[in-house]
Amino acid sequence: MKPSRLVVPLVSALVIAATSLVPDRREREEARFVPLVAVDEAGLVVRPDGTKSQLTALSLVDARHGELLFARVRGRWRCVTYFMAPADAGRITQLVNAIVDEKALDATPARDVEAWIAQFGLDDASAEHVVLRGPDALKPEANGDVLAEVVIGSGGTVRRATGAGDARRVEDEVLRSSARLERFFEPPVTVDPNTLPPLVSARVVPEDWVGFQSGLEHVFVDRADGTGFELQRVVDPATPTGLTAWDLRESADEPWRRAHPVLSTGYTLFLGRTPVVRALDPRTVPRSVTDTPAARITLVSAAKDVVELLVGEVDAFGVRLVVNLDTQAAYELAPEPSRLVLPSVAMLEKPGAEIPWDPYLH
Numbered sequence: 001m002k003p004s005r006l007v008v009p010l011v012s013a014l015v016i017a018a019t020s021l022v023p024d025r026r027e028r029e030e031a032r033f034v035p036l037v038a039v040d041e042a043g044l045v046v047r048p049d050g051t052k053s054q055l056t057a058l059s060l061v062d063a064r065h066g067e068l069l070f071a072r073v074r075g076r077w078r079c080v081t082y083f084m085a086p087a088d089a090g091r092i093t094q095l096v097n098a099i100v101d102e103k104a105l106d107a108t109p110a111r112d113v114e115a116w117i118a119q120f121g122l123d124d125a126s127a128e129h130v131v132l133r134g135p136d137a138l139k140p141e142a143n144g145d146v147l148a149e150v151v152i153g154s155g156g157t158v159r160r161a162t163g164a165g166d167a168r169r170v171e172d173e174v175l176r177s178s179a180r181l182e183r184f185f186e187p188p189v190t191v192d193p194n195t196l197p198p199l200v201s202a203r204v205v206p207e208d209w210v211g212f213q214s215g216l217e218h219v220f221v222d223r224a225d226g227t228g229f230e231l232q233r234v235v236d237p238a239t240p241t242g243l244t245a246w247d248l249r250e251s252a253d254e255p256w257r258r259a260h261p262v263l264s265t266g267y268t269l270f271l272g273r274t275p276v277v278r279a280l281d282p283r284t285v286p287r288s289v290t291d292t293p294a295a296r297i298t299l300v301s302a303a304k305d306v307v308e309l310l311v312g313e314v315d316a317f318g319v320r321l322v323v324n325l326d327t328q329a330a331y332e333l334a335p336e337p338s339r340l341v342l343p344s345v346a347m348l349e350k351p352g353a354e355i356p357w358d359p360y361l362h
Helices: 007-020 089-101 113-119 181-185 261-271 335-340
Strands: 033-035 057-062 066-073 076-079 103-106 128-133 146-152 157-162 216-223 228-234 245-249 278-280 295-301 306-311 320-324 329-333
Touching: 057 089, 057 181, 076 089, 089 128, 089 181, 128 181, 146 181, 216 261, 228 261, 245 261, 329 335
Parallel strands: none
Antiparallel strands: 033 103, 057 066, 057 128, 066 076, 128 146, 146 157, 216 228, 216 295, 228 245, 278 329, 295 306, 306 320, 320 329
């Protein structure tokens, strides 16, 4: 029996319908990978016109935060649009390296590009954006000094863009990236809840303080009522591995005595990791904090680098304000860090059931 003459047209119609649902891809002999940003051997970003510039600023742009502008100010990263708060320099370095090192797979279809862009949220309204900026980023006449831009969609998709304002151009492309750039839009995670935006340092003393390179040597805690204490790092071969020996005294007239190595090490580490709830406009800090603080904490490194912290009184909710005089940044601390930042001497000498600073040291 001969096959029905209607079968062939029906099968053909099904094939045509099925293939019409799958966007055609450009014919390639092999997969094509493209860099997200062009850089030279020295790490300078190559602009579309071939000129090269140092990356000194960047922006995160999304619907939730608008634009967060980060720039190097006197050699340190700051969030210009968030009270000039110190940024997490390590995270910024990770983000820049992720973009510079990435070669994304070109998955651009031969047709229906706009449909794919909409499907993956790569349009300007839906996407997240990382904008790399040059040395003139803060000059109004430079229009942000855009070096390059990465538009981030869902499912690991990205697009490239260049220029700013009327000269801005976004590539008609869909690239597959393994860099997971969307993770850099997540706020920092701390033990206590915070309201910090992405890439902002979550610590009173930011991670890039130069004193951390040589390590703390002295800590002075001076309360407004005249009490306080001083810690001095000492060399003690008997100190267990992973701990530091600290001598303690409550005034310059008293002899030094040995603090408990676990408790004193925990406190000095905590001072370098004290988390914040949010940054404040320094102009809104009450004069009672800046002129007559409840306490001053001074950190001195082995290389004699100094950070001084002005600590306010605890309010009715257990919260303190702290001003870092090195960075000129003001912060709000949650109740537990507010308590731990000004310990009693007994907390450095008498071990209890647990180490109070331990949750903040991991």
